[in-house]
Amino acid sequence: MCAKKSSITYFVYVMISLSLALFAATYPKLNWDMIAYVTSAHIYLGYDPLIAHSMTYQALQAYVAPDTFNILTSGDYRTDMMNNPELFYHQLPFYTIRVLYIACIAIGKTLSLNPFVVSHAISAIATLTSLVLLANIFLNTAKASSILLWALPIVLIPFGLIEVAQYSTPDGLALLATIFICKLLIEKKYRHLFIFLPIAILVRTDLIMLTILLAIYFIIWDKHVIKGYALSAFASLLVYFSVNKLSGNYGWHTIFYFTLVERLNNPSEVSPIVDINIYLHALKRGISRALNDLPLLIYTIVNLFYLKRFLTNIRTITDSAFQRLHTINLILFGYSAAHFVLFPVIWPRFYLAQYAITLLLVIVGIQQTKNIMAVKDPPRKMT
Numbered sequence: 001m002c003a004k005k006s007s008i009t010y011f012v013y014v015m016i017s018l019s020l021a022l023f024a025a026t027y028p029k030l031n032w033d034m035i036a037y038v039t040s041a042h043i044y045l046g047y048d049p050l051i052a053h054s055m056t057y058q059a060l061q062a063y064v065a066p067d068t069f070n071i072l073t074s075g076d077y078r079t080d081m082m083n084n085p086e087l088f089y090h091q092l093p094f095y096t097i098r099v100l101y102i103a104c105i106a107i108g109k110t111l112s113l114n115p116f117v118v119s120h121a122i123s124a125i126a127t128l129t130s131l132v133l134l135a136n137i138f139l140n141t142a143k144a145s146s147i148l149l150w151a152l153p154i155v156l157i158p159f160g161l162i163e164v165a166q167y168s169t170p171d172g173l174a175l176l177a178t179i180f181i182c183k184l185l186i187e188k189k190y191r192h193l194f195i196f197l198p199i200a201i202l203v204r205t206d207l208i209m210l211t212i213l214l215a216i217y218f219i220i221w222d223k224h225v226i227k228g229y230a231l232s233a234f235a236s237l238l239v240y241f242s243v244n245k246l247s248g249n250y251g252w253h254t255i256f257y258f259t260l261v262e263r264l265n266n267p268s269e270v271s272p273i274v275d276i277n278i279y280l281h282a283l284k285r286g287i288s289r290a291l292n293d294l295p296l297l298i299y300t301i302v303n304l305f306y307l308k309r310f311l312t313n314i315r316t317i318t319d320s321a322f323q324r325l326h327t328i329n330l331i332l333f334g335y336s337a338a339h340f341v342l343f344p345v346i347w348p349r350f351y352l353a354q355y356a357i358t359l360l361l362v363i364v365g366i367q368q369t370k371n372i373m374a375v376k377d378p379p380r381k382m383t
Helices: 002-026 033-044 049-063 066-072 076-083 085-094 099-110 115-142 147-155 161-166 171-186 190-201 207-220 223-247 252-260 276-291 294-312 321-342 352-376
Strands: none
Touching: 002 115, 002 147, 002 161, 033 049, 033 085, 033 099, 033 115, 049 066, 049 085, 049 115, 076 085, 099 115, 099 171, 115 147, 115 161, 115 171, 115 321, 115 352, 147 352, 161 171, 171 190, 171 207, 171 321, 171 352, 190 207, 190 223, 207 223, 207 321, 252 276, 276 294, 276 321, 294 321, 294 352, 321 352
């Protein structure tokens, strides 16, 4: 009976997750970035940049409604990008560093699939897979099945789950990569983890910060594999610098300026300066927006509580899947903080994986409390 109940609970969870993914795939957000990613995929396949630019805009016009095409090609910046292939080409280093995402689009193109459909289908599929992995982590950590599991995908909706699944960006893959890293850590599958960490950099290069912060995890839990971690981290750094070099990435200053100050049509010909005043202005604006963002506020408050409790009990913690999850969650909190300091924006796509792991920790904690209470006060049999 218990096994049957567990199977039904898991089945309902998968159906909820599948429904959300299908909704996202059916109603995608047609963001401008997909134009740059699809063009990059064409270049990956060997097309000349000018031809790739023309192919992409022709395919876009055939794919979207006329009103949507006008939106994606109107305004000074977007008009320049459509009419001037050379200026457009200067934008691509911002995008070509997302190697695995673009490679997936390119593979879809070689299979005669519409590259724009592939660009947002990747996000929906990656988000669905992430939810399945979260359920597996819950079952392995809570040691029980529970309808609490259903709360995971539902509660994550206001935290940006649907948006990440709808957008043509690598953030769905980044969500999946981060959740997969957490799963490997909890299950102590370190050989697989050390192989995967450098690969994760090909998803989104900012994951290098998470890779570096994982040193804290191994110092606390598994010092005996620290050499393996060090080699993996070194390989990750090599991948990070190689991707940036080969893609001609402009560096932090240009990305910061482009993202938070002003869009640049010709970033390769401009060397923007981010002085202390520009940075502090952007940071102040980011903090102001963060204080008005309920999901981020909840996430921060909950993790400050967890951090206090962890530091209070650090000398007495015992090795368990739950405590490992607790440690991973706090490392992800540090990753969120580092990301915000470097780029003070509150876009959910940068924080969804962290939100998900914190929510998972809360739900597992509730389930473990229920398990303890059930042992202390088991249900009485009818006489």
